[in-house]
Amino acid sequence: MALSKRRVYLAGLALQLFLIITVSSRDTFWLLSESRTIFPESSKNYWQRAEQIASTALGQRLPVTNPARQILTGYLDLAGIEAGYGFFAPNVPNSYKLVFELRFPDGRVEYELPRVSNAASILRIAGLLDKIGRTQSEALRQTIVGMLADAVWREHSDATTIRAIFGSVMLPSAPEFEHGKRESYEFLYAYDFSVSDKSTEQSAP
Numbered sequence: 001m002a003l004s005k006r007r008v009y010l011a012g013l014a015l016q017l018f019l020i021i022t023v024s025s026r027d028t029f030w031l032l033s034e035s036r037t038i039f040p041e042s043s044k045n046y047w048q049r050a051e052q053i054a055s056t057a058l059g060q061r062l063p064v065t066n067p068a069r070q071i072l073t074g075y076l077d078l079a080g081i082e083a084g085y086g087f088f089a090p091n092v093p094n095s096y097k098l099v100f101e102l103r104f105p106d107g108r109v110e111y112e113l114p115r116v117s118n119a120a121s122i123l124r125i126a127g128l129l130d131k132i133g134r135t136q137s138e139a140l141r142q143t144i145v146g147m148l149a150d151a152v153w154r155e156h157s158d159a160t161t162i163r164a165i166f167g168s169v170m171l172p173s174a175p176e177f178e179h180g181k182r183e184s185y186e187f188l189y190a191y192d193f194s195v196s197d198k199s200t201e202q203s204a205p
Contacts, residue, residue, distance in 0.1 A: 015057070016079070016081075018171050019058070019075075019076065019079075020081055022054050022057050022058055023054075023058065023076065023081050023082060025054050026051055026054035026055055026058065027052075028046055029047050029050040029051035029054060030047075030051045030134070032047040032097070033047035033048040033050075033051055033130060036088075038174070041173075058072065058076070059072040059073070060073075064068070064137070065072050073191075080205075081166075095129070095130055095133065095168065095169055096129040096132065096133040096166065096167065096168055096169060097128060097129070097167050097168075097169055097185060098113070098129055098132075098145070098146075098148065098164060098165070098166050098167075099111055099112070099164075099165045099167075100112040100113070100114075100149060100152050100162050100163070100164055100165075101114060101162065101163040101164075101165060102152070102156055102159040102161075102162050103159060103161045103162075103163075104156075104158060104159055104160060105158070105160055110143070112152050112155075114129075114148050114151070114152070115152065115155065127176055128144070130142075131164070132144050132145065132166065133168065137177040141189065142145055142191055143163045145166065145189075146164075146191070146192050148164070148189075149162050149164050149193050152192075153165065160194065161192060161194045162192075162193045162194075163190055163191070163192050163193075164190065164191045164192075164193070165187070165189075165190050166191075167185045167186055167187050167188050168185065168186045168188055169183055169185060170183060170184045170185065171183050171186075188201055
């Protein structure tokens, strides 16, 4: 009986380590495929294939409704493995940017970035924006952006509408940077939130 228990514990430990290594490898392969390192552009397809293999091992290429994917995804989130295990990710710059366009009754238009209270929050926001940009679920993406917009709205309660503009940061290569080219932005998504939406949400039971 003791030997059987030990085997179960070892199997559980092996599974945990496998998931941690696979998640960290997937994150590293994804960053390498985005050409944010010194590796040549020609290696991009190799890193993409490696990232796809790691994602397959994590069940992320199965349909969203697949029970095996749901169980595995739930375990990864509950165990804290899904976020925060990109140990070797050279992700110094932010890869995505979120800007809020606030409109007021008097016609004023102001722009805000997600609010942070300290340096640690900046890293969390950067990680959250990466997660928003990489998720394939439109509903999840809109929900997370809506929560960030609500935080901004609390600071500007007189605003009538907020448009959340989400884009990707396009970084120049080393030779392009030497020739004076700087980062640019590619528009990806925009979400509109109004006072009526906020009122409906607050009045919901």
